[in-house]
Amino acid sequence: MLNKIPKWNLTLFVLIIAEMIVFGMINPRFWNVTILLNSFNDFIAISIIGFFVTLVVITGGIDISGVSIIGLTSVVTGLLSQVVGINIWGSILCAILIGGLCGLLNGVLIAYGRVQAMVITLGGMLLYSGIAIVLVGLSGVSTYEGISGFPEDFSSIANGEVMGIPHSVILFIIMFLIAYILLHRTKYGRYIYLTGINQNTADYSGINTKRIIASSYVLSGLSAGIAGVVLTSYLGSARADYGSEYLMPILTVVVLGGTLITGGKGGVVGTALASILLGFMQIGLQMAGVSTQYIGLATGVLLIVSVAFLGINPEFRLNMKRILTQKQHIGG
């Protein structure tokens, strides 16, 4: 099982190189490191959440509430720092913790309540974005103007650079490393895989699967909190409606990264590569003159083509062989 991952990741990597070449040839402006590195800004939120949703999916669950937690943490950051007057760094910490709390609610209900993950996180998605709107409504801040006026320090979280490399790239690498180490270098990570492969067996071998599952949702919630803070910093404004359009991209990135939706297989390296693949594809297509509303078509086709023809599944290769040899047989 673990041997399959590097092969798929290699495929993704090759695809990234291929698309960089192709898009560069269509519009040489694409071959600009500054532009490519800055593009991380636009998909950093998707990637951060994607890394930890990967963990959730490996345990056999799914978490779609992250998109609303983004809005909630944004509102909390804004309200605490601008309206209540708490120090910005304290507000950020509170906001991220609230993200974790939401994740905890999800996790406890799913792991201990024996309820299906998709429905709980769907309800969570409505609930958390609802809370964000209610908070704004109750605090008297106008719902349609975002809360702004953040200090320079805060804005530089997402907008700054270190030696020419945008902060978002560094954040990407840090979150990736955290997720990678958790998943592939600790016992915790191994338990996550085992829980996903067969929860009963894992239970019998002494793993507290309920705690593992619940904690994966907490991590996912925390990551959404971090993404919310980053997004607020990037846009300089706290709003309740951030994140709603990220649902499909997050799922796409996790699935394209080779993580099986049924659990037990997958990894964050794939998710990272898939994020880069999709992120570059979007600006590549835009630079090639394609209007953004059509990019969904390319994403869909890419998804099908890559999963089908580059064979995540050995059964597919077997099937193809069978079809081809059958054809030959009939033809000959």
Add this chain to the structure above:
Amino acid sequence: MPRVRKIFKQREFRTFLFLVLLFMVVGFINSDYLSLQNIDRSLKSSLLYIVLAVGMTFVLLTGNLDISVGGTLGLSAAVCGTILRDGGNIFLAVITAILIGAIIGLINGFGVIKLKISSFIMTLAILSITRVVQVIYTDGKWVENIPANFKELSNIDIFGINLLSFIVIVGVIFVQLYLSRSSKGRYYNAIGDNAGGAISLGIPVNRYIAYSFVISGICASLAGLIFVSQIGFVSTNAGAGIELTVIAACVLGGVSLIGGIGTVVGAGLGAIILTSINSALVFMKVPAFWNDTISGSLLIIIVVIDALLAFHANKKAKKLRLNARVL
């Protein structure tokens, strides 16, 4: 008596109880909610979701997922609307729409069975593709000025009840009987419950999985037709995000996402509950910014309570079984 008790034990009955409870609570706050007119209207608004839920149930029963229904709905609605707007024959529009649903269902089935792509991925990809195809087909514009006679179709009443609602409910009952009584109908449950076992029994698993996707696609395009008739105009984003609501409706109604469990009656009831929550909040004169919070909490609470009840029922049943074996 035992038959009646069996009905009470059914998951669907619990769902029905939730629905009644919802109506009673809201009716208590605003008695207009319980008027026959309003119940009729709630039913009308949920028709779309009921039809989608029925189709989705077929797919869910076999252990798969169909996230592409929103895109199929939008595309069928757009095509149907365009044909009608340009003066085409109603039958042509209806049949074209259904064909589109069937074709998309076939493509989904092909991807899942032949290309061995997980249904989640395949239908996710098809969703993105159909959305963009719809944009290209309508050139990014809304489909408007649909002839009034088509819109009237969804408004016809007989004996005070909306005709379309009547047709849908009768349809659901027929499908329910098919799935639970007829031998072919029970294949779907069997496949989801134990695919390997189903193959050993000689059930043509792949064929029925393909059928399930085609049925889901056709239901989505039927829902698209209802959409055109009820709403009267098709925007480029028609049906966006509806797939999640439909899945929630099915789960509320007792259909398991893993497969093998559930009925279309349950899914239909779940659909009615979800849509009723929307109008319930307006009736209870709750300030609109509480809508999402309340919908989300209700969804979670209902599902959790239901899971707890099911767990206890299971425990009791297990105990009974154990006692029966031991003693």
Add this chain to the structure above:
Amino acid sequence: MRKIKSIKIVSIMAILTLLLAACGSNENSSGDGDGGKKKDPKDTQVVFIPKMTGNAFFESGNDGAQEMAKKVGFKVKYDGAPEGTVANQVQIINSAVNSGADAIAISSVSSDGLNQALKKALDAGVKVVTWDSDVDPKYRSVYVDQGTPDILGKMLIDMAAQQMDKPDEAKKIAWFYSSPTVPDQNSWVKAANQYIKEKYPKWEVVTTQFGDANEQKSLQVGESILSSYPDIDAVICPDSTALPAMAQAAENKGLKADDVIITGFASPNSMRQFIENGTINNHGLWDVKDQGALAVYVAYWLAQGKELKVGDSLDVPDMGSVKVEPNTIQGYDYTADDSGIIVLPERIVFTKDNTNDYDF
């Protein structure tokens, strides 16, 4: 073993990145050289950005923009995402700058969320013009305004009041639009509520509902409003999805304009059938095609290096002369010589008599 493989992958990526950096900086410098050359006005590229795609209102704006571009002879690219979110618009702005656009004309979904992205655009030499929904005036040159919130709020109320026999008496009205978070609709409603307090103090706003620009939901909420408040006098819908849905809800119940007043902002094409069958008497909008055309023309003008100061008049092909007003008319504090607002000369109230004259 796997560790080595991942390290190999990472190092290959790093080397390739460095190589690209070398190539990239070369491309960059030659690119800059090109920028110095004089540009043919025909190659001026304006990126026209709606709040979201797939909405009849914005598509019409684009139609106007494309027509203007063809007439005068420059390029307009229509770029937007189906979801009207801040993050999407920022990404599109960034993409426009990266692709080398000369100017952007944008209808913004947030009054301050785009500031950083617009700043980067301005720094890169891209001209910024806004239309329909404005941003912080510091970050744009000109706003092509369909009407200040006061004008539009008053218009909404007047359209409803003129259908009432005795508007000074106690009336029950409801607001129904997209969401509590969109800047423009909420600003109009706020101004309108203020106007109600002053002019029609006996009116009561019984509820404010949201349809999320989703037709199915809007229809359902519309029907619920009619059922929950059977004695309602007027429902005002300043949203292009809510208004047709509300009218359809009334039509489904067999209500006509005498029973309940329904009005608001939506495109004439979407409301024509309701005017013709008597469900509504009037609704309003402005010529969004003109607005789009004007926006890209101003963008084109600025992209050529020409200036527009407050108080200047600009001759627009086929539209006559428009004047640049100071920002204060929209209630902003920020004023500068080169930052101003061009207000559309008129808004349109559509009735049975004139709805057939328009096609958008």
